[in-house]
Amino acid sequence: MDAPADPHVGLRSGSTSGLAGGAAEAHLNGNGxxxxxxxxxxxxxxxxxxxxxxxxxxxxxxxxxxxxxxLVLKERAEIVERGEGALHSERLxxxxxxxxxxxxxxxxxxxxxxxxxxxxxxxxxxxxxCQYCGRQAAGLTVDHVIPRSRGGQSVWENIVxxxxxxxxxxxxxxxxxxxxxxxxxxxxxGPTVFIQLASPRxxxxxxxxxxxx
Numbered sequence: 001m002d003a004p005a006d007p008h009v010g011l012r013s014g015s016t017s018g019l020a021g022g023a024a025e026a027h028l029n030g031n032g033x034x035x036x037x038x039x040x041x042x043x044x045x046x047x048x049x050x051x052x053x054x055x056x057x058x059x060x061x062x063x064x065x066x067x068x069x070x071l072v073l074k075e076r077a078e079i080v081e082r083g084e085g086a087l088h089s090e091r092l093x094x095x096x097x098x099x100x101x102x103x104x105x106x107x108x109x110x111x112x113x114x115x116x117x118x119x120x121x122x123x124x125x126x127x128x129x130c131q132y133c134g135r136q137a138a139g140l141t142v143d144h145v146i147p148r149s150r151g152g153q154s155v156w157e158n159i160v161x162x163x164x165x166x167x168x169x170x171x172x173x174x175x176x177x178x179x180x181x182x183x184x185x186x187x188x189x190g191p192t193v194f195i196q197l198a199s200p201r202x203x204x205x206x207x208x209x210x211x212x213x
Contacts, residue, residue, distance in 0.1 A: 048064060048065040048083070049062050049063070049064060049065075049198070049199045050062065050063050050064065050065055050067070050068035050097050050098060050099065050100055051081075051098070051099045051100070051195065051199075051203075051205075051206045051209060051210075052068070052077075052100055052101075052102065053080065053099065053100065053101040053102065053209060054101070054102055054105055054106055054108065055101065055102050055103060055104055055105040055106070056105060057101065057209065058191070059191055059192060059195055059206075059209050059210055060106070060108050060191055061191075061195070062195050062198040062199050065083075065096065065097065068097040068100050069087060069094065069097060071100060071102075072094075072097060072100060073094075075103070076102065076103065076104075077100040077101060077102050077103060078100065078101055078103055079095055079097045079098075079099070079100055080099040080100060080101045081097075081098040081099035081205040081206075082095045082096060082097065082098055083096040083097065083098040083205075084096065098203060098205045098206075099205055099206060099209060108191075115194075117154060117155075117156060117159060119141075119142050120197055121189060121193060121194070121197060122142045122156075122159055122160070122161055123140055123142070123161045124189070124193045124196055124197055125156075125161075125186075125189040125193050126160060126161035126184075126186075128140065128161065129161060130161055130162050130163040130166055131143075131160040131161055131162060131182040131183050131184065131186075132160075132162055132163070132166040132170065132180050132181075132182065132183070133163060133165075133166050134183060135163055137163040137164075139163075139164055140161050140162065140163055140164075141161075141162055141163070141164055141167050142159050142160065142161060142162065143159070143160055143161075143162035143166075143167050143170065144158055144159060145158050145159070145160060145175060145182060145186065146158055146174060146175075147172050147173070147174070149172055150172070150174060156186060156187060156188040156189070157185075157186050157187060157188075158186065159186060160182045160186050166180065192210045195210065196210075
């Protein structure tokens, strides 16, 4: 999950300290991004992660500081939350983005059903909790609610987090046969799950935008 969906979407002015508007052009190399704005050149390091919100404030992505800064300089996004420190050019100082918002709404394809189902994504969706006994045990596995040998599919709606003892106890049985039903109905995860996987250490400034997602 890196850059927002369509890099060619035209957006209006962003919030940048000392920025008078105008087009920005980014020249990238292995060490970072060199952005030119009205004749001024700034070096943007590639480290750090930035939360990307849609125009509706829905979290949709995580990108690096380089990409976020270029979007702001190109007036395609605005800074919602600022990080510590600043980015400097020869003459100007730019605010360091921590959370940015796209100024124009971007339709994000709801293709979660086609996303690769991974163990980490299932465990993150289920809050690292066994869906049968409710314990946050070490060494969690994933379980097909309806076993594959009984016709169960490998889809989000049929896979849950399970501790090893519960997985062994349920075995090849259906929930009814084993008297073991998931504590919550499994479903495709929202964008927050993938954001957490892309950035395991969630900055405090991100939290208000992820709670409702």
